[in-house]
Amino acid sequence: MATRPTDISLTPTRAARTSRWFVLQYKMAPYLFVSPFLILFFTFGAYPIVKSLILAFYATNGPKSAVFVGLENFRFLLSDSDFHKAVWNTAVFAFWSVFLQLPLSLGLALLLNSRWVRGRELLRLAFFSPNLLGQVFVGVLFSVLFIPQYGLVNRFLHFVAGVPLDTKWLANPNLVMPALVLTSLWMYVGFNMIYFLAALQAVDKDLYEAATVDGANAWHQFWAVTLPGIKPVAVFVLVMSTIGSFQLFELPWIMLNNSAGPDQAGLTIVMYLYQTGFVTGDLGYASTVGWTLALGVLMISLFQMRVTGAWKGGD
């Protein structure tokens, strides 16, 4: 039987061979396409995650030496006044920047979205533009703007509100945080505004008409139509800007000239992580600080999503 080489059912035609290759490459394609991500993820994502969990239980001196210390790092963390200071500063910054940023961004977005405004494209660009500059460049610029006597900030505030010209924003422990909040406000209000604006434009126009027919005034419409309509985006912006605030590093680091500032008034959690890990060289303790930050951020985000009801009623 095997001596029938002309039987076409035994030797696949060219078309059949090609189609088999086609099916195979169709089946393999998705795996090949995600493989660079997976390889990179396991090497530079999953491995460091596991490793940093382990490192959190070691005392290290640079990348070479490591001594197992058990829970010592965590015990030290609880009594480490520098770490407490960093957590407190970061929380204060996050509170104020989110608390001031979101209403201001939403307000600007509402105004820009109203039909009374002219040149909204240009205004939108103007408000967004500070976000193009990275934190480092903003930090350098504002460290000059905050200079006493000559700096633009003091001159402006002196002119508007009579603030003394020699106000030393970055040398006075009580003024470091306001200066940082002010700078981040300048940087990020327009960024959040873009999100609110996009959300506002996606709200169904018919709902407003229906509300008008029902006799709802502008205030009622805002509460009954606008706010529910933009809620998913509002929660997104709230969570993202809180996470961002907790990762604050470059802005104070640059503005305070590579330091935590007077009386460590600008010390943030990430700055402390950087100092312990890469200035002092204790990568183990830095990992402990890092995981505490990660857990804190996770808990706050989950809390925010829960309180704002983002989990209810599907996605």
Added chain:
Amino acid sequence: MSIFHRIVRFVVNLFLLAFAALTLTPMVWLLAATLKSPDDLFSYTFFAPRISTFNFRDLFSTVPFHRYMINSIFVASTMVVVQLFFSSLAGFALAKYEFKGKKPIMILMLSTMMLPSQVLMAPLYELIYRMGLVDSYAGLVVPGAVSVFGIFLFRQSILQVPDELLHAARIDGCSEFRIYWDIVMPVSRPMIGAFCLISFMGTWNSFLWPQIILHKTERFTLPIALNQLVGLYQQQYGTLMAGTFLSVLPVIILFMLLQKEFIAGLTAGAVKG
């Protein structure tokens, strides 16, 4: 239109204009400051009475600023190309194929987005150190060569490409990679523009990781170089402003070119909810 509406409209417009002016002032001052002589820098006039190129000359004579500029352009462009390729490829796979393990991969991606990147910095540094990549651009680019945010962005936009288009191509004998290259990528052009800008800005402005990895001065990218300049020549504010201005200029130019796509890309994920 009633008089009341006119007044409201006027006040709203005035307020927005004032707020826009307040927002733009620091940047206009930066631009003006670069062209002032050191004596005029803090003068009460906003713009220099006479234009001086001192700051730029001083900048290039004290540090090899052109070198930092080239380094930054090289690192950022490499990052953009690599991230664009890997992220869009994975985004395409997750949007248009059904395969085992797809769901776990999506969950994996979501959970990494929640983790602050600084948590991984210590072990990542250790790994890069052992790979011998400290003080190299590979140590900068390779760990960030794929962007989870980018994968999501491309998945969202590629979902909207009709399946019929891809099937038609398959019937004509088009391989899967060519479908990606010749059909999906050209169709996703707006998203590519958005992603390029987001990725470019991210790399261009990044400070912490390059600061950890790069030690040799001649390898510095702009943010680290500028930070070093702050420490070295604290009194030369004009020079500092010239450096800042030149550092942000490329991003601003790129933004002007890709502005529409950029904002569409930023809000693509959020508004869908």
